[in-house]
Amino acid sequence: MKMIFKCFLAIVIALSVASCSDNAIIDEYTAIAKENWSYDKPIKTVVDIKDSSIPYNIYINFRHTEDYKYSNIWLRLSEISPANKKTTVREEFQLALPDGKWIGKGSGNLYSYRLIYKEGLKFDTVGKYTFIIEQNMRDNPLKAITDVGLRIEPVK
Numbered sequence: 001m002k003m004i005f006k007c008f009l010a011i012v013i014a015l016s017v018a019s020c021s022d023n024a025i026i027d028e029y030t031a032i033a034k035e036n037w038s039y040d041k042p043i044k045t046v047v048d049i050k051d052s053s054i055p056y057n058i059y060i061n062f063r064h065t066e067d068y069k070y071s072n073i074w075l076r077l078s079e080i081s082p083a084n085k086k087t088t089v090r091e092e093f094q095l096a097l098p099d100g101k102w103i104g105k106g107s108g109n110l111y112s113y114r115l116i117y118k119e120g121l122k123f124d125t126v127g128k129y130t131f132i133i134e135q136n137m138r139d140n141p142l143k144a145i146t147d148v149g150l151r152i153e154p155v156k
Contacts, residue, residue: 023156025049029061029149036141037148042134045150049129054154055120060093060133061149062104062113068144071096076134077117082127090136091117110146120155 030043049056060075072095078088093115096102104111123129131150135142 024151024153025056027061027149027151027153029063029147031147032145035065035144035146037135037145038141039134042132043148043150045131045133047129047131047150047152049123049126051154052123052126055122056118056152056154057116058118058121059151059153060113060115060117061147061151062093062115063145063147064095064104064111065109065144065146066102066111068095068111070137071100074136076132076136078132078134080130080132082125082129114151
């Protein structure tokens with residue numbers, strides 16, 4: 001009986017460890033003060049890329065309340081390489097369907113998104129990269145934004 005229990009326990013532990021594995025090198029959110037995201041409050045994240053031979057997917061983590069009044073978000077996204085080379089792009093992300101239904105996962109009054117920014121990106125070199133996320137909408141501050149962040153993971 002003890003042997004069966006030990007085998008069962010080993011299987012449960014192995015399955016729980018396997019199901020919880022996450023290979024992201026970063027997956028974070030920064031809370032937006034008073035749910036008002038201003039132009040002058042960009043989200044900065046430094047990521048240490050240790051392997052430039054493999055491709056990565058880069059996501060923007062984003063949360064808003066049901067009071068958010070747009071179906072999209074425009075962001076300015078900057079990347080500064082270890083060699084201090086900066087690239088900046090302006091990207092639009094859809095948050096709702098044409099009928100107004102939010103695309104994100106909802107929990108109460110909060111909607112969460114993992115917005116794909118770059119797929120299969122190979123970094124030029126190893127080292128510390130700085131990512132800067134800025135809201136680029138007409139409203140300043142942009143209301144009903146609770147959290148913004150970054151997720152980078154190797155392509156599976």
